[in-house]
Amino acid sequence: MTTPAISVRDLRRRYRRPRTSVREPGPVVEALKGVSFEVARGERFGIVGESGCGKSTLMRLLAGLDQPTSGEVQVEGRTVSGLPEKQLGFLRSSLQLVFQDPMGSLDPRMRVRDIVAEPLVAQRLPNRRARVAELLEAVGLGPEAGDRFPHQFSGGQRQRISIARALAPSPSILLADEPVSALDVSVRAQVLNLITDLVGDLGLTLVFVSHDLSVVRHVCERVAVMCDGEVVETGATQQIFADPQHPYTQRLLRAAPSMRRAIAGAGAADLVGDPS
C-alpha cells in the first residue's frame, strides 16, 4: 500500500480568546475538534464548509503555518506537526498554496518575476530565470508579464500568477483555498480549467477548499464536509451530492441555490428546510 499524500489524525486546535471579565479567564475556542482524514496521491480532494467551520485553520495546519494543540499531520509519510520551521524544508518544496484574494496574495511592491521566483529563492533552487518564464507560459501569461507589478493585472490574471508561484518548486501537492471565490463568473471558468488542467498534466494531489458546493462538485473526486470544527461527512463527491447522510450536509445542499431547481420552479422558501 502506498503512503497517502496527506494523512491527518485526530487534529485539534484551541485558541484562547482575550479575557473579558475580571473573574473568569478568556473563553477557549475550539477551531478543530479532532479531525481525521486521508488524501490519496493524485486525488482531487475537496473540503466544504461555511465560515468559522475551521477549514482555514485546517489549511494552515496542513501547510505547517501553525501548530496543532494535539493530533498529527503527515505529508507523504513525514510528520509535519510539531516540527520547527527549519525542519520543514521538505514540506515547502512538496506542498504549495493558492489563496483566495487575488489582490492580497501578491506583494504589491514586487515585480511578477520576483513573486513567482520567491519559492525558488527561498529554497535556493537553480535556473530561476528560465523556470519563471516556463511557469508564466504554463499559466497562460506572456514572458513580458514578469516585468510588471500585480496591480497591472486583472483578478483572473493575478490568480494565474499565484498559481505560477505555487508551482515554482515543482510541488506534488497543491492546496487551493477558495481560489475562485473572488472572481467574476466569466473568469472563474478559465481559472478552474487552468487548475484542473495543471493538476492533471503534472499529476498533482489537489486539496480544494471552498464554500461553493457546485465548484467543489465540479473539481473534486472526494469531499469532506466540515461543520463547527469537525468533519461531519466524507465520501465520493457523486455519492455525497446524491445521497447526503449527515443532517448538516443535507441542509447545506438544500440551501445552495441551483439554476436547475430554480428553473424547475423552486423559490427562496425551498432553500430553507424547516420553516422556523
Next chain:
Amino acid sequence: MSVLAAETRPKDASTSRVLDVQGLDVRLGRFHLLHDVTFSIDRGERVGLIGESGSGKSLTSLALLGLLPDDAHVSGSIRLAGVGHDLVGARERDLAAIRGRDVAMVFQEPMTALNPTMRVGDQVAEVITIHAGRGGRDKRAARARAVELLDQVGLPDPGDAARAYPHQLSGGQRQRVVVAIALANDPSLLVCDEPTTALDVTVQARVLDLIVRGVSARDAALLFITHDLSVVATVCERVLVMYGGRVVEAGPVTEVFRRPRHRYTQGLLAASDLDSAAAGGRLPTIRGTVPSAGTFPDGCVFRSRCDHATEVCATEPAWAGPDPGNGFACHHPAGAERAS
C-alpha cells in the same frame, strides 16, 4: 409566516407600475458608465439585475436612490409610483424624503452597514421617526415598532437585540437588521445590492427567504442585484442582464436562462453551469477579462470578448424585442440559426 403582515398601504393602487426607468445615462468625469438603461418594475414583481464587476449594476441601484456622487452627470428619467416628480434632477431634500419611505435599500456588507456606536433598535426606530412627519414622532412608539420589526425579521429575543450594538450580532443577524430598516416604512420598491454575497450558504438561504416573504407580504416591487445567476433564478421572476453599463438582455427568468439570445448571456450561463460539465472536465469559457468600468468597447460592448463578433458589431446593436423588458441587443444572437 403570518408575522410578516403587510401594513395598510396608503399609496394609490390605480396603476400597477412601481418603477419606470427611461434612458438612464450616467457619466463620471470622462467615463461613460451607464448607457441608455431602460426598464420598469410592477407592483409585487421581483426583478433580478445580473452583472459582473464594472457592469454598472451597483451604479444603477445608487441612481435609483439618488445617491450618486455630486459630480456625476445623470440624464434620462426615473419615475417612482406615488412620487410626483422625476428622481433624476430632483432636489436632495425631495430625494431624502423618498429614501427609506418609498424606496429602500439593502447593501452588500452587513458588517459595515450599521453604525457601530448606536444601538440596533435605535437604528431601526430612526428610519420610522424620520418619515413620521411632525405628529408622529413618538420615540417610544417607534422603539416598540422597531422591536416588532426585529421580531418579524426573525431575530431571537428581539427586545434584547434592540439594545445590542452591531458588533454583538453575527453577519446574518446584522443583515436581518438591515432588512428590517429597509422594510420599516413598507416601501413600494426594495433595492437589494448583493445582499447575501458576504454571507454563508445556509445564512444566505434564510435571508433570501426573508426578503422574498417581506416583499410579497407588502406587495412591493423588488430589484435584486447580484452576480450569482442561480440566486437570481431562485428569487426573481424577471431578469435584466447588464454588461459594460448597458442592459444587453431582458426577459422572464425561465426564458432568458433556458434560451439566452445575447452571446454574453449565453457565455455566462455556459461558464457557470458547473452541473452539466463533466466532473474535472473543461468548462466553456468567455475569453479575456472583464474590462474596467468605463473602458468597454463602443458598438457592441461585448465584442472584444465575443467569438461571434464581426465588423457589424462595431455599430451599436438595436434592441430586438417587443418591449424594453423583453428582448436583447445583439447582432448575432444565439438561436437565430435555428429560427431561420
Next chain:
Amino acid sequence: MLLQILRRTATLVASLVVSSMLVFAFMALLPGDPARVALGVNASEASVAQMRQEFGLDRPLLSQYVSWMAGFIRFDLGTSYVSQVEIAPQIIDRLQVTMWLVVCAMVLALVIAVPLGTVMALRHRKPSGLVLSALSQVGVAVPAFLAGILLITVFAVKLQWLPANGWTPPNEDPVQFLRQLILPVLALGLVQGAVLTRYVRSSILDVQREDYIRTARAKGLGAGRALRRHGFRNAAIPVVTVLALQLATLLIGAVVVERVFVIPGLGSLLLDQVANRDLIFVQDIVMLLVLAVLLVNFVVDLLYLVIDPRLKVAT
C-alpha cells in the same frame, strides 16, 4: 467594562512607576553632582559634602528614590537647596497660572476646530473648503511663540488694544486678568486649533466614506443630518486620541508662550530652576508634568470606553 478599567489603571500605575524611575535616574545617574552643580565650580569640597549630607545625596540611590517618591505622593517636596524655599506651594501657585492658559487655549482650539474642520470636510472640493484648508495649513506651520510675537506686534504695539505681557491673578483685578490672558490664549489656542482642525477634517472625511453613512442616507437622512447623527460620534474616536497628545504638547508648549508673555507659570518656574541649576526642583516639576500627561492619557482611555461600545467587551 470593569476589566477594561482595571487594566487601564494598572497601565497607568506601571507607567508612573517606570517614568518616575526614568526621571530620577536621569537626574541622579548623569555625570554632574547636584550639589556641585548647585553650588558652582568654585565651592569648597567641604561645603559640597555638607550639602550632600543635608539633602541626603550621600545615601544609596534606592533610598533616595524611595524617599523622593514618598514625598511626591504626599506632595511634600521639601525645600529647594538653592533658594531654601518650600517647593510644593510654589509649584501649586504656578500651576494655577498655567492651567488657566492651557484650559482656555484648549477650549478655544476646540471651538475653532470642530466647526471649521467639519465645514472643511463637507466642502473639501469647493473653493471655500480649499481656502480654509490652506489657512489651517499655514496655522499649523506657525509656532505658538511666533504667533505670540506677531499678536503682540499687532495688538499691543501697533493698535495698543491689549497689554503686551504680564500677569494679574483673577481675584486681584479681573479686568486686567482678562486683558492679559487674551493674547497668550490666542497664541496657544489658534495654533493648536489649526492642528486640531486638520485632524477633525480628515477624520470626518474618513467617516463619510463609511457604509453606515450610506445606510443613513438611504434611510432618508440628508447628508448633513446623516453626519450629525451617525458620523460625529465615530469621527470623535481618532480626534480624541489627538486631543490627548495635544493636551500634553500644550502643557509643555505653554513654557514658551509664558516666556514670550512674561507669565509666571509652571514653565517659567521650570526655566528659572534650570537657570538656577536646582536639579531636585527641576526633577519635581518634570515629574509633575509627566504625571499630568499620563493622567490625561488615562482619562482619554476611559473616554474611549464611553464613546466606542466595541471596546467594552473586546480588548
Next chain:
Amino acid sequence: MSADLTPRPAGPLDGPTPATAEATLPPDEMPPTASPSGARRRPGASFFVGLGLVGLVVLMALVSFVWTPHDPTFVDASARLRPIGDPDYPLGTDKLGRDVLSQILVGARTTLFVGLVAVGVAGLVGVPLGIVAAMAPRRAGEPLMRGIDLLLAFPALLLAIMFSAVYGGSTLVAMVAIGIASVPSFVRLVRSGSLQVLSTEYVLAARAAGRGPWAIGVHHVLPNVSGLVIVQASVSFAIAVLAEAALSFLGFGTPPPTPSWGRMLQESQELLFAAPRLAIVPGIAIALAVLGFNLLGDGLRDHYDPRMEDRR
C-alpha cells in the same frame, strides 16, 4: 497610472482627500486604476508646492556654505538696525549691526542639520523597532509598545530642558531631544503598517514558500511600509523644525554666535516696538520651512495612498 475619474480639484494645500466618487461607489464599479493597492497616484499640487518650499530652504543652506552677503556674525556698530531694503543689507540689520539675510541663510543650515540628524536617528531607531514590535511574539511586543507609549509623555521640549539642566544648551542637546521624542511616532506607525502587511496572504504565501522571518521583514514588510516611513519622515521634519526653533528661542539649542532662526526671534523680542521686522523675517522663514515639509508629507501621502492609520 492615476485615476482621473475626477479632475483632482485638491488645489494647493489640500490634504489626502480621495475624490468623493470613491466614497460612495462600490469598488468594482470604479473606473480603472482607482487606487488598487500598489498603484500610485500622480502627485498633486501640495506635493509640488511642498517640494518647492523645502527646495528653497535646502538651497538657502547650500548657498550659505559658499556665499553670504556679509559675515552673519560680524558686529558692525555703524550699521545697526538698518531697515529692509537698505542697498547694502536687503533684509536690514539687527541691533548689533549683523546682516539679517546672512543670518537667515546660515540659520537654514542649522535648522536642516538639526532636523536631518534628529529625524534620521529617529527613523533608524524607530523603523526597525516598529517592525520588530509587529513581528515579535505578543509577550515581547506588548511591553515594547508600552515603553514607546511612555516616551510620549516626554515631549522634545521637556527632554531638552532636562538635558540642558545638566549639560547646558547645545546643538547636540537639541538633536538628541528632538530625535528621542520623534521615535514613538515612527515606531507606532511602522508597527501598525507592519501588522497589516503581516496579516496579508502574500506573507502567508512567502512563509509557505519557505521564507524565514528575516526575509519576510526585509523583502515584504520593509518595502510595503517604506511609503509610510517617507511620509512620516517629512511630517517629523516639520515638527523638528518647530521644535528646534522653540529650543533656540528658549536658549536650549544652538548656542551663539552660530545663527539660528529661533534665537533671532528671541533677540527680536526686546525690540518689538522699534523693529518688528526682526521678528517677522525669521518668523516667515520658520513658517515656510514647516509649511513646506507638511505639504510635502501630505503630497507624498496622496502619492502612496496608504490607508493605514494608527487608530489604537
